[in-house]
Amino acid sequence: MNALLGQLNPGILMILAGLAGCLVKSRRIRQVLMLVTPILSLVLLSVAARGVDISAGSIMGLDLVLYRVDSLSFIFAVAFLIASFLNAIYALHTDDRLQDGMALAYAGAAIAATLSGDLMTLFIFWEITAVSSVFLILRAGTKAAYQAAMRYLGVQILSGVLLLYGLTQVYTATGSLNLEAFTSFDQPGAKLIFAAFAIKAAFPFMHNWLQDAYPKATVIGAVVLSAFTTKLAVYAFARLFPGFDVLIWIGAVMTVFPVFFAVIENDLRKVLSYSLNNQVGFMICAIGVGTAGIGSQLALNGAAAHAFAHIIYKGLLFMSMGAVLYRTGTTKASELGGLYKSMPWTTVFCIIGAMSISAFPLFSGFVAKSMTMSAVAHEGLTVVWLMLLFASAGVLEHSGIKIPYFTFFGHDSGKRVKEAPFNMLLAMGLAAFICIAIGLPLVGGFGYTWLYGMLPYPDVAMAYQPFTLAHVVTQLQLLVLAILAFMLLKRFGLYPPERPGTILDTDWLLRKPGYGFAKWSGTVWNKAGPAMTAVAMRLAAQTYNRLEATFSPRGALARGGLTNSMALWSAVLLGLVMLVVLLAN
C-alpha cells in the first residue's frame, strides 16, 4: 500500500480527493478531506526520490511519465501544497461542495502538471486546471461572473489547444515527449508551446483574462485562483524556455505596464490582479537571463524563490481583500476606508502582505526579489534593471500602500463591520507567519536559508547574501523615499482620488469592437442566410420542375406515346455506344 501510494503523483491524489469532495454532503467530513489531503501530499512529495521517473505508463503507444520530482518542480509543488492547505482553512466558514471540491482538484491539477515528466501529461493536467478552476468564478453567481467565466474558459482552452498542437510537432520531429528545454525558436513546436505558456502566464496583450475573471470570482475563488495558474506557467517557462532572451524584455514590460493600470483602478481585487501581472513579470524576466536552454543559476533561483514567496503573500493579500469583501460586500476603494476600526487583525495581516510584496527587508519579497535584481544587473542589462527598479516602486504604490491605505485607513467610510471569521484570520495569520519566517536573516531556526535550501540550485543560493548593509540601505532608500513621495502627493492634493468606474484595457478590443463585429456578422448572417436559402430553394425547385416536365409520366417524353419515345431513346443510346466503340478502336 505504501509502495503504491509512494508511486502516486500527489497532484492526482488531490484531484481524486477533490472530485470525491464534490460528492460528500457532510460539511465536516469534506473539510477534513480538504485539510488532510494537502498534508498527506506534502508527506508523499517529501519522501519521493529526486530525478527519476517514479511512475510511468503507456497509453496508445505514448510513453507517459506521470510522476517525476526534481529540484525545480519540488519548490513549486511545495508552494502549491502550502497554498492549498491555507486556502482550505480560509474556506472553512463556507459550505459549498462544488467550490471545495474544485478548489482542491484545481490545486491538484497544478501540482500534477508540475510533477509530470512529459509534455502529454503536462497537457492533460494543464487542461484540468482550466476546467476545474472555472467553477471558482461561476460560483459567484452573477451574470458578470458567468460571462467572465466563459471568456476565461475559452482563453484557457485555447492555451491547451496550442500546447497540444505544439507537442504533436515536437513528437513528430523527435519521437519523444521529454520535458527537455528548447534552445531556439526554430525547433519544431517551440513557438506554439511558447504561445500556450504565454497565454497562461498572462503576457502583455494576453493578460486581460486575469483582470477580467479573478475579481469576479467568489471570495474564496479569487484567493485560490491567485496561487496556481500563472505560477504553473512560470514553472513551465523555467522548465522549457530558460535563458530565452525575449523573456527578459517581455518580463520587464510586464512589470511596468500594470503599475499604471493599478493606480487608476478602483476595484481592489482588480488592483491585486494587475499586481499579479507585475510580479509574474519579475519571474519571467529572471527566467530569460542566461544562455538559451540553460538559463542563469542565480536568476532561476530568483524566479523560483519569487514564485514561492509570491504565492504566499499574494494569497495573503487576496485573503485580506476577501475578508473585507465578505464583511462589507465590496472591494471598491471609493466605498472603503477606516476599516482598521472594525477589522484590526485583518489590517495587520494585510500590512504584512503589503510589506512582503513591496520587498521590505525582513519580509519574504526582499530575499526573493534580490536575486533577480542582482542577476539582471550582473548581466549588464541596465535598462531592464531600471525598469524593474521602477516596477518595485510601482508595487509599493499599488500593493504596498493603495491596498491597505484606502481599505483600512484613508477617508473613513463609516462602515462598521465585524472582524473577519476566525478561520479566515487563522489562514491569514499562517500566511503572514510564512512571509516573515522566510524573510528573516537566520534567527532561532527560522530565516531565508530554509527557502534558499529548497531552490533549484541550493549551493548557488546559499552563497548569495541578501542581507549586506549596502543592499539593505539601498532597498530602504528606494522604499522610504517612495513613501515620502506618497505623503507629499497626498498632502498637496496631487494624488488622484479613487473614483468608481470601469478602466479600459486591451480586453476592450475583444469586448467592444470584437463583440460588435461578431454581433454584426450574426445579424448579417441572419439576414443573408434566409436570402441564400431562398435562392438555393428556388434553383432546386426550378431544376425539379424542368426534370419533371421532361421525364415524369406527365412529361414531354411521355407525351408522344410510349413506343415513339422509347424508339427514339434506344436509337440515341445505340448511336452513343457505337460512337464510343469506334473511338476506342
Added chain:
Amino acid sequence: MTLPPPIERDTSGRFVKPETDEPVGEMADDDMHPMARLLFGWVEAKRTPMILLFSVLLLSAILIMVDPLLHRHDEAEIAHITGFYGIWGFGSFALAVLSGWPLGKLLRRSEDYYGEAETTPQDVEGDQ
C-alpha cells in the same frame, strides 16, 4: 415646560441650523474593535500625520547621508550617483501616481460600461 430654543434666521430671513459642538455626519466610535484602539489608536491623533511625515523625511535624509559611506558594488554606471535608489524610487512613485490623472481621464468609463456593474459574489455576508 420649557420652550424649544428659538429658531434662528439669517439676515435674509431664511432658517439656519443652530451650530453644535458635536461633529455632524461622523459615526460614533463606540463599536470600535478593542484591538483596533490598542494597535492603531495612535493613527487618530491630530499630530500623527505631521509626526509621520517628519519621521519619513528624517529617515530619508539619514539613508541618503549614509550612502557615500557604503561599499556599493553596483554594476550600472547610473547607480553610482549618491542617493540614486532614493531618487529613482521617489521619481518612479511620483510618475506612476501623477500619470493617474491623464490616464484616468483617458480610460475611465462608467461602471456599467460592459453591462456588469453588479459583481458582488454571492458568498459575501454583507453586514450593512
